[in-house]
Amino acid sequence: MPTTPLINGRSWAWADINVSLLGRTVYGITAIDYSDKQEITNNYGSGAMPISRGYGKYEAEAKITLEAKEVDRIAAAVPGGRLQDIPPFPITVAFVNGANLAVTHKLMNCQFKSNKRSSKAGDATIDVELDLVVSHIEWN
Secondary structure (H helix, E strand, C coil), rough: CCCCCCCCCCCCCHHHEEECCCCCCCCCCEEEEEEEEEEEEEEEECCCCCCEEEEEEEEEEEEEEEEHHHHHHHHHHHHHHCHHCCCEEEEEEEECCCCCCCCEEEEEEEEECCCCCCCCCCCCCCCCCCEEECEEEEEC
16 A cells, blocks of 8 residues: 655644734634636737647736624724725735744735625524635745
8 A cells, every 4th residue: 555655744724724814923824715816818920730839818816714703803994894894914824833934925015805694593603704805826
């Protein structure tokens, strides 16, 4: 039976993630989801095979899920309490666990697109999923 050696003995886990936004670490975060993509197409000339590639529009997207109490703290710092009125800000996602090299991703020029609450019987916490507008992601 083949065996796979352990490399550093440990993988990234949710407990290794540290997220900061609006100048502080967020402890009431339950999820973060982000990605980017770019249009890349083959360009054709003479013959049947592509002769070059063209690069088009870049898009980044993200959403973050926070406990309602975290969202309320953020909203309390905004006149009128409307999250969508907060000027663009970065979100830093740092992965650190001691067994691996530290990795930091920066979601740049974020703004909240929504502010919605949903809850049902039996919920121990109220999580709020917030869609974000992001200009770009720095994958450092």
